[in-house]
Amino acid sequence: MKFDLKQLRHFVCVVDTGNITRAAELQYITQPALTRSIKKMEERIGAKLLDRSPRRITPTEAGRVLYRYAKIIINQAERALLDVTAVSRGEQGHVHIGIAALFAPTLISHLIPQLSARFPGLQVRITEGFFEDLVAGLVEGEIDVLLSNFPPGVVPPDVELKPLFEIRTEFVVGASHPLASKENVTAKDLREAQWAIIKQPHIIDFLDKFFAEESLPPVSVAIEATSLNTLKSLVMLGQYVAMLPRRWIEKELEAGEIKTIRKDGTALVREAGLILRQTATRRPTVENVIPVIEESCREWQIDR
CATH class of the missing domain: 3.40.190.10 (Periplasmic binding protein-like II)
Incomplete structure (x- = not known):
């Protein structure tokens, strides 16, 4: 059983776009030629690779397996070409x-x-x-x-x-936040504060477990961010509690613009x-x- 890179690229493009016409345009071939390329692959494998419906083309179970390996093969081939080209240029x-x-x-x-x-x-x-x-x-x-x-x-x-x-991720607030000057910040204090978070599974899991251990319900989140820089900016406003990696806020901690607020050392360490x-x-x-x-x-x- 042999495939060439061109056929693998055809197949991957069809799966990525979910559309034969669009895939043919991106691969600079005609739609019938692309259909024949996929059909030859299915004949060689002896299995159907794509399920075709009026709305979208999706990979079968066999197609999903091939797609995964095809992506790796294509990416590795492109990396190899870059290396060979670089060597030929003395790089x-x-x-x-x-x-x-x-x-x-x-x-x-x-x-x-x-x-x-x-x-x-x-x-x-x-x-x-x-x-x-x-x-x-x-x-x-x-x-x-x-x-x-x-x-x-x-x-x-x-x-x-x-x-x-x-990496150590800690409970933090801006310098002007009411909890910044409190000596002993309790779990209840944290639970009642306004929160801003990065919606990543490990942060959600840690917070849920932390408050569950204190017999408190999950925290109510006021703002969800997708960027650590955005989250840091929100903290510095002085309105929100957050969890931020210490490495990300070293300058702000030194300048006193951000404060860690759990004196018992509670943190997410990964x-x-x-x-x-x-x-x-x-x-x-x-x-x-x-x-x-x-x-x-x-x-x-x-x-x-």
Whole structure:
């Protein structure tokens, strides 16, 4: 059974768009030619890959399996081409690094100079985001290396976690918030305050468990944000309680603009570090940069 990259791209595009006509336009071929390409794949596999309905085309169970591998193959082929092209130009290849938003600003400023010094011709692409989105890119082969806090639950079976440091997320308020000057902030005080949160599963789970242990109902959220910068700005208004990573607010803590408010040390502490595809054969460029990233992260942890 053999497929070429062109056929795999045809199939992936149909699944992504859910429409043969649109996929044909994006692949610069005619609709009948695209239909024939998919049909040949189905004949070779001996299984139906797509369910066709008047509204949308969706992958069958066999199609979903093929789609997952096709994405990896296509992304790896594109990475290989970038590396070969770079080598032919006397450069040192290409690496795509995913990095969690909560420590991207400070860690990037520490990591990138080291990579540039060690590999002057290396082309680096950085994608910043939250774990759920980044790990999807890693599994699909779009991202080569992921630097992130680790999820509290089950991770995908084909990824490897390499702990390098810890991330501490604490209860915080702006300096003008009434709880900022209170000596002993109770769980009830927190429960009755106005909250702003990042709607991420690990934060919701932690808060639900924290208040449940104090026999209190879940917190009532006034504002949900999708950006840590937005959440920090809301906290500094002095109206809201939030949970923010200490690394994200170090300058504001030093300046007294933000205050931590649980003197008993209550916090969400999570391991963080490298996340890699376990089953992947890594390109030489990626293998070369991993030790440098590990070394840089350990130094960054000590500097904190």
